[in-house]
Amino acid sequence: NAGVTQTPKFQVLKTGQSMTLQCAQDMNHNSMYWYRQDPGMGLRLIYYSASEGTTDKGEVPNGYNVSRLNKREFSLRLESAAPSQTSVYFCASSLSGRETQYFGPGTRLLVL
Amino acid sequence: RKEVEQDPGPFNVPEGATVAFNCTYSNSASQSFFWYRQDCRKEPKLLMSVYSSGNEDGRFTAQLNRASQYISLLIRDSKLSDSATYLCVVTAMDTGRRALTFGSGTRLQVQP
Numbered sequence: 001n002a003g004v005t006q007t008p009k010f011q012v013l014k015t016g017q018s019m020t021l022q023c024a025q026d027m028n029h030n031s032m033y034w035y036r037q038d039p040g041m042g043l044r045l046i047y048y049s050a051s052e053g054t055t056d057k058g059e060v061p062n063g064y065n066v067s068r069l070n071k072r073e074f075s076l077r078l079e080s081a082a083p084s085q086t087s088v089y090f091c092a093s094s095l096s097g098r099e100t101q102y103f104g105p106g107t108r109l110l111v112l
Numbered sequence: 113r114k115e116v117e118q119d120p121g122p123f124n125v126p127e128g129a130t131v132a133f134n135c136t137y138s139n140s141a142s143q144s145f146f147w148y149r150q151d152c153r154k155e156p157k158l159l160m161s162v163y164s165s166g167n168e169d170g171r172f173t174a175q176l177n178r179a180s181q182y183i184s185l186l187i188r189d190s191k192l193s194d195s196a197t198y199l200c201v202v203t204a205m206d207t208g209r210r211a212l213t214f215g216s217g218t219r220l221q222v223q224p
Contacts, residue, residue, distance in 0.1 A: 040120070040216050041216055042116070042199070042213075042214040042215055042216040042217065043156070043199075043214040044214075045211070045212070090155055090156070100146075100158050100161075101158075101212065102158075103155035103156050103157070104155060105154070105155050106153075106154075106155055
């Protein structure tokens with residue numbers, strides 16, 4: 001039982017490049033989330049998916065897109081990376097929107 | 113004003129000390145409260161939920177004061193392994209979704 005997994009662990013991009021962050025969970029959770037964590041800011045919600053087939057914007061969605069590929073997988077895409085997107089990205093899941101969230105190990109992204 | 117505010121610390125305490133953190137929140141409609149622990153360069157993990165009547169888990173005690181809109185975490189007999197950042201998390205219903213708001217964390221360093 002791996003819990004929540006994320007790939008890649010680290011990534012360096014140049015401004016304007018695109019990439020997709022992958023997240024998968026094996027806990028049969030319905031809800032999945034993408035957060036970013038910046039120094040002094042706490043975790044901020046980018047997008048979430050309450051259930052398979054649905055996605056909604058969170059607090060800071062600009063510059064990102066998401067896909068809930070199936071119940072297990074929820075990906076985050078940066079179409080044209082900007083230095084302001086340098087951050088640590090965490091994926092999380094919960095059984096439903098009312099339950100404790102479990103986090104993946106994070107992806108450290110540097111945009112030059 | 114941030115929705116959830118925490119003293120960033122660091123709190124430097126000797127082993128065996130008792131230390132307390134507070135967290136204030138601005139949304140009076142907040143419904144659920146949690147403390148998460150985050151080790152350096154790792155993902156957040158649930159430490160404990162905070163109930164209205166207060167609750168204890170071993171050396172950890174959490175309290176909620178709805179009237180003053182703050183929650184607290186007390187750690188007794190601090191261990192070196194308690195060194196981490198403690199995140200206050202508050203939830204409220206937002207357009208039908210349970211929205212989690214994270215504080216930016218309080219850093220604890222327990223010294224030998």
